[in-house]
Amino acid sequence: MRKYFGVLGVCFFVLQLSAQQKCGSSEYLNKQIGNDPSLRQRIVEIENFSKKKAGIITTDQRIASPLPIIKIPVIFHVLYHLPEENVSMQKIADALAILNRDYRRENADSINTPSFFKPIAADMEIEFKFAVSDSRGVSTNAVVRKYTPVKYWLSDDNVKSNTTYGDDAWDSKSYLNIWICNLEDVTGYSTFPGLDPKLDGVVINYKNIIESGSSTANLGRTFVHEVGHWLNLKHIWGETYCGDDGVDDTPKQSSFTPGCPSGIRISCTNNSSGDMYMNYMDFTDDACMNMFSNGQKQRARVLFETGGARNSILTSTGLNDPSIYSAMLPDFYPKWLNAQVYPNPAISVINIYFDYDQRWLGKELIISDMMGRRVMKKIVSSKIQQIDISKLQPGIYFIKAIKEDESLVQKFIKL
Numbered sequence: 553m554r555k556y557f558g559v560l561g562v563c564f565f566v567l568q569l570s571a572q573q574k575c576g577s578s579e580y581l582n583k584q585i586g587n588d589p590s591l592r593q594r595i596v597e598i599e600n601f602s603k604k605k606a607g608i609i610t611t612d613q614r615i616a617s618p619l620p621i622i623k624i625p626v627i628f629h630v631l632y633h634l635p636e637e638n639v640s641m642q643k644i645a646d647a648l649a650i651l652n653r654d655y656r657r658e659n660a661d662s663i664n665t666p667s668f669f670k671p672i673a674a675d676m677e678i679e680f681k682f683a684v685s686d687s688r689g690v691s692t693n694a695v696v697r698k699y700t701p702v703k704y705w706l707s708d709d710n711v712k713s714n715t716t717y718g719d720d721a722w723d724s725k726s727y728l729n730i731w732i733c734n735l736e737d738v739t740g741y742s743t744f745p746g747l748d749p750k751l752d753g754v755v756i757n758y759k760n761i762i763e764s765g766s767s768t769a770n771l772g773r774t775f776v777h778e779v780g781h782w783l784n785l786k787h788i789w790g791e792t793y794c795g796d797d798g799v800d801d802t803p804k805q806s807s808f809t810p811g812c813p814s815g816i817r818i819s820c821t822n823n824s825s826g827d828m829y830m831n832y833m834d835f836t837d838d839a840c841m842n843m844f845s846n847g848q849k850q851r852a853r854v855l856f857e858t859g860g861a862r863n864s865i866l867t868s869t870g871l872n873d874p875s876i877y878s879a880m881l882p883d884f885y886p887k888w889l890n891a892q893v894y895p896n897p898a899i900s901v902i903n904i905y906f907d908y909d910q911r912w913l914g915k916e917l918i919i920s921d922m923m924g925r926r927v928m929k930k931i932v933s934s935k936i937q938q939i940d941i942s943k944l945q946p947g948i949y950f951i952k953a954i955k956e957d958e959s960l961v962q963k964f965i966k967l
């Protein structure tokens with residue numbers, strides 16, 4: 553009987569997790585450490601640095617305000633396959649505004665923080681700014697947009713590299729990199745400090761970059777949560793039953809909080825105030841989270857002190873006036889979204905351009921006539937595939953090809 557309940561409990565937990573799909577950051581961290589055990593030592597060093605600093609900061613100093621505002625230059629990489637994934641500048645600006653509002657505790661729903669947690673609710677005194685210069689001093693609007701042949705992304709870092717049809721990170725010592733894409737397995741994931749600099753940053757599903765005032769349940773706080781991880785904040789339940797999140801003013805909590813609870817929820821014998829489920833580092837619904845704590849503020853801010861893992865951000869030139877002004881290229885919808893056929897109409901030879909996505913190489917091309925009859929078959933062997941059509945009768949023909957995630961149909965006219 554006991555075993556039976558145990559199995560049920562595990563199933564329920566797994567079901568909840570799969571429905572949640574909220575954040576992949578802790579799984580990602582475990583995978584990174586699994587691939588490179590030396591990372592564990594670096595993370596321990598960062599943790600020890602945090603603890604050492606925490607030990608010499610008094611409670612009065614911790615809540616003393618104002619502190620110098622930490623300004624972080626941000627660069628967005630938008631990878632889109634469909635037009636709706638190419639999120640507008642307005643949405644990105646609103647997402648950044650939501651981020652700043654919550655990190656400066658200017659959110660209107662801060663009044664919902666329970667009275668017993670209000671004294672420790674923090675204005676993080678951290679601000680996020682659109683980068684205005686790249687590392688060479690060339691002007692930027694802080695958004696790199698790229699069409700990609702990839703339809704779905706996973707939390708495996710492919711989106712962070714040109715070679716896998718994503719976009720390379722800007723120097724993460726100087727910029728917070730945010731990749732926006734059709735992320736399928738989780739709503740977002742982030743690196744913690746101390747991991748590979750080329751992979752450093754936040755990846756977020758494009759649906760979580762929303763305009764402020766949006767009437768959906770999604771209020772853009774996935775972004776707030778993921779940036780929290782980038783600032784070394786752990787999930788508030790400490791990833792395990794009654795675990796440790798490295799912050800002493802967040803009560804121990806048994807697990808994540810789904811949905812939108814109310815009242816006091818006591819777990820892990822925390823105390824009469826119960827769980828701090830309205831904290832941004834829980835899994836509560838967006839509408840029901842409204843605070844960071846002073847302890848989280850301290851943990852995030854020590855990263856920027858001398859010797860801290862994100863200290864180099866303070867000397868970034870990303871917010872300095874550019875020394876070279878470069879006109880941004882107009883963001884045309886790519887004409888090569890489908891393989892182009894040239895010339896068309898044609899008499900003897902057509903060329904089909906596959907250079908936008910080399911994964912077409914080795915795939916089968918079928919040419920059919922207007923009646924659907926197959927008249928020719930060819931394997932794609934070149935990025936610019938030539939096909940001899942001299943023996944075809946004049947008329948309209950269709951080229952069809954299929955690969956794992958995409959099918960192609962193009963029409964051409966033989967004269």
Ligand SMILES: [Zn+2]
Nearest residue numbers: 575577777787
């Ligand atoms: Zn998370």
